[in-house]
Amino acid sequence: MSDFNVHILGCGSALPTVAHLPSSQVVELRGKLYMIDCGEGAQRQMRLQRLSFGKLVAIFISHLHGDHCFGLPGLISSLGMLGRTGDLHIIGPVGLKRFLEPILELFCDQMAYRVVLTETDTRQAQTVWEDRSVTISTIPLKHRTPTQGYLFREKVTPLHLDKASADFYGIPLAAYPAILRGEDFVSEVGEEVIPNSRLTKRGREARSYAYCSDTSYLPNNAPLIKGVTLLYHEATFLTSESARAGQTGHSTAREAALMAQSAEAKRLLIGHYSARYHATDDLLAEARAIFPCTEAANEGMCLEL
Amino acid sequence: MSDFNVHILGCGSALPTVAHLPSSQVVELRGKLYMIDCGEGAQRQMRLQRLSFGKLVAIFISHLHGDHCFGLPGLISSLGMLGRTGDLHIIGPVGLKRFLEPILELFCDQMAYRVVLTETDTRQAQTVWEDRSVTISTIPLKHRTPTQGYLFREKVTPLHLDKASADFYGIPLAAYPAILRGEDFVSEVGEEVIPNSRLTKRGREARSYAYCSDTSYLPNNAPLIKGVTLLYHEATFLTSESARAGQTGHSTAREAALMAQSAEAKRLLIGHYSARYHATDDLLAEARAIFPCTEAANEGMCLEL
Numbered sequence: 001m002s003d004f005n006v007h008i009l010g011c012g013s014a015l016p017t018v019a020h021l022p023s024s025q026v027v028e029l030r031g032k033l034y035m036i037d038c039g040e041g042a043q044r045q046m047r048l049q050r051l052s053f054g055k056l057v058a059i060f061i062s063h064l065h066g067d068h069c070f071g072l073p074g075l076i077s078s079l080g081m082l083g084r085t086g087d088l089h090i091i092g093p094v095g096l097k098r099f100l101e102p103i104l105e106l107f108c109d110q111m112a113y114r115v116v117l118t119e120t121d122t123r124q125a126q127t128v129w130e131d132r133s134v135t136i137s138t139i140p141l142k143h144r145t146p147t148q149g150y151l152f153r154e155k156v157t158p159l160h161l162d163k164a165s166a167d168f169y170g171i172p173l174a175a176y177p178a179i180l181r182g183e184d185f186v187s188e189v190g191e192e193v194i195p196n197s198r199l200t201k202r203g204r205e206a207r208s209y210a211y212c213s214d215t216s217y218l219p220n221n222a223p224l225i226k227g228v229t230l231l232y233h234e235a236t237f238l239t240s241e242s243a244r245a246g247q248t249g250h251s252t253a254r255e256a257a258l259m260a261q262s263a264e265a266k267r268l269l270i271g272h273y274s275a276r277y278h279a280t281d282d283l284l285a286e287a288r289a290i291f292p293c294t295e296a297a298n299e300g301m302c303l304e305l
Numbered sequence: 306m307s308d309f310n311v312h313i314l315g316c317g318s319a320l321p322t323v324a325h326l327p328s329s330q331v332v333e334l335r336g337k338l339y340m341i342d343c344g345e346g347a348q349r350q351m352r353l354q355r356l357s358f359g360k361l362v363a364i365f366i367s368h369l370h371g372d373h374c375f376g377l378p379g380l381i382s383s384l385g386m387l388g389r390t391g392d393l394h395i396i397g398p399v400g401l402k403r404f405l406e407p408i409l410e411l412f413c414d415q416m417a418y419r420v421v422l423t424e425t426d427t428r429q430a431q432t433v434w435e436d437r438s439v440t441i442s443t444i445p446l447k448h449r450t451p452t453q454g455y456l457f458r459e460k461v462t463p464l465h466l467d468k469a470s471a472d473f474y475g476i477p478l479a480a481y482p483a484i485l486r487g488e489d490f491v492s493e494v495g496e497e498v499i500p501n502s503r504l505t506k507r508g509r510e511a512r513s514y515a516y517c518s519d520t521s522y523l524p525n526n527a528p529l530i531k532g533v534t535l536l537y538h539e540a541t542f543l544t545s546e547s548a549r550a551g552q553t554g555h556s557t558a559r560e561a562a563l564m565a566q567s568a569e570a571k572r573l574l575i576g577h578y579s580a581r582y583h584a585t586d587d588l589l590a591e592a593r594a595i596f597p598c599t600e601a602a603n604e605g606m607c608l609e610l
Binding site: 081 | 319320321322323326345346348352353370371372375376378379382383386387400403407408411412
């Protein structure tokens, strides 16, 4: 199993269906869990998918429509009952506090941990989270209410020491930090220079994950997510319903694929299916016609990056 | 199928488990649906159990703990999206407005129907709903927060006309209403008296359903629900955990059975199982030792009254 995975807890849209749950995902990176959106039922899906509540560090909400955030009250309460003590950070558009503060007061006054709410300006891309493993920044989206996507970019060490080579050249330990910063080694005595390229290996490329839902088709966002390892893009409708997509601020499967293509994504995952579609085959076919490396999200799915 | 049924949407307790959903039930009476409690996931369960959203007339909340009401925001929103226009009544303890009003303002400002919130005093039994088919009254319960159960009592016509007998005695149509009120028939001419008992048959007994959750064991409530057709009583714990039951304001399976026994209920249904129990066998056995006609609730179950 990879140490960077995306778990799909729900990939339906606003109306409840038997087939899908409302939007929620968990990004697992080096043992920590970051939730994106929290539709009703997300906490139970975590149990079903064996994702540990204790590893959840923060929740990122795309927008304040119920199918993306009505699972928060239950999840917050359960974490309290399970004895959480560490802060839980929830990041989302303005309105998050108006939604959650009354609930925290009414239902969660005896919890042993703190819920830290951060409201963001959805109109500009900005970094909203940073830790040892990842940088998470927002992606401005266009929907019927202020909405933002999220870009997860793994932190990697650009250079790794080639230990055998360092030993061969007798490099002292004290010089390692400078070498890992990319400097050549210069011996004190003989002014011998060992080029950095002989002492290091390049680390692997940083993996990244972009979540774009809910949104109209926004080709201008391509540079923001250029070369992303995996792009999740909503595909609420087929092109045959593109008028409806336009009216409601959603995308078609074709537009999701065009976005993946212009962003030069490695892979595309579609979701947020309208309740009118009883199967995802047609949506998937429409996207694959443009971007072959597309998959259709489903509850319980885990994608390794 | 009976015209009076209880559908179990969720019968777990506060912590999410793989086995159960939080509390929610739908009482179906003569084609109308009345929901009792609305834990997270209730709206999806309605879909799974093929209960029509359009037939839902009112929702009755026992108390403001999340596992009994966090499904409301999603259900209210979905009804709006599905085009509901008729009022939806929600009845529950004080706090209901503080919980729902901010959500209605933030998420439901464009709905075509009205949510009518009624807060009740949980300390006294009172009638909170009445229509052609049913009278619904509260049952004061004892929990860590103001809590009430609900008693559904079907309205029945006490007397039915015995048409064959009425024809035999040549009873004029104009006399029917008085006979159905229980009067004897007195002929205008001969002062002949036909006793009411020859012209009518007694209607069947009114069926009733009592919902008692969450609550400590309250034997004093027995007269309120005397002879109830079906009693749902929470049985969060086994007697081996009775200290914990006492601390948390819950009942044991034994206490649920004692309640059914002293109320002379026809049948008992237990539920609201603590997450510590992976099966209901022991809870059911404990209750049946005292009250044999006991069943254990399960999601998807439909009990005909």
